[in-house]
Amino acid sequence: MYDITMRNRVLVMLDQGLTLSEVSRRTGVSRYAIREWRLRVEQGRDLYVGGPRDCPRCAELPRPPDPPGAYSHLLGLYLGDGCISPVGDPAKSVWALRVICANAWPGLMQECADSIRAVRPENKIRFIPREGCTEVNSHSKHWTCLFPQHGPGMKHTRKIELAGWQQEIVDEFSEEFVRGLLHSDGWRGTNRVRRKLKDGDHWYEYPRYNFTNVSSDIQRLFTDALDRLGIPWTQMNRKNISIAKRDAVARLDEFVGPKH
Ligand SMILES: [Zn+2]
Incomplete structure (x- = not known):
């Protein structure tokens, strides 16, 4: 499970013109995951959706812990x-x-x-x-x-x-x-x-x-x-x-x- 920082970093590298394979090699993230993240952004979906496992402070919009x-x-x-x-x-x-x-x-x-x-x-x-x-x-x-x-x-x-x-x-x-x-x-x-x-x-x-x-x-x-x-x-x-x-x-x- 990659956090939002890594996902953003990957997208910035793609924006800078690196190919999918180059980004994958540099970051260790699979090409499949990178394609999926790019698609999320193109479709206007959230790049990262925190589930119950995730930390409220690491979320894209940090929130206070609960309860x-x-x-x-x-x-x-x-x-x-x-x-x-x-x-x-x-x-x-x-x-x-x-x-x-x-x-x-x-x-x-x-x-x-x-x-x-x-x-x-x-x-x-x-x-x-x-x-x-x-x-x-x-x-x-x-x-x-x-x-x-x-x-x-x-x-x-x-x-x-x-x-x-x-x-x-x-x-x-x-x-x-x-x-x-x-x-x-x-x-x-x-x-x-x-x-x-x-x-x-x-x-x-x-x-x-x-x-x-x-x-x-x-x-x-x-x-x-x-x-x-x-x-x-x-x-x-x-x-x-x-x-x-x-x-x-x-x-x-x-x-x-x-x-x-
Ligand atoms: Zn955390």
């Missing part, structure tokens, strides 16, 4: 603690998306797989056992189109910015994004505090959320989403964002919840 809620969740998982790395021969440009999920929460692992399946229905999903956790892994040529934040080195060593189309999705699906980030890089736990009262010391327990990420850009994406949702947060230290106010925790519990 946006699952994409927003997956983006949160990826930016939190996921990674994209090349598989096999680099010339084939196949990428693995890997998200590490704790075995203690099989529901979250399944949800991660569901979001991958929703965004790339044709790509196989593997569950690779690791120590105390499972790597949810899926290969595609298009992870880097869908997550242009991919680059050399660790995420915190480079600038992480969302593309315009990603920002639009995240703005609209902020809850899914926060859920992905917290499930990947967050923690919901209990704080115990001792208060002195007249009748003696009392212990109070209250739940809170914590998000840990060394990238200040990713922290910012997280807190911007919380701001949009009207959820107050506190920067605890360089790596940690805390959500501890009772109403804020209750609000997060509505769509993140204790891990289960």
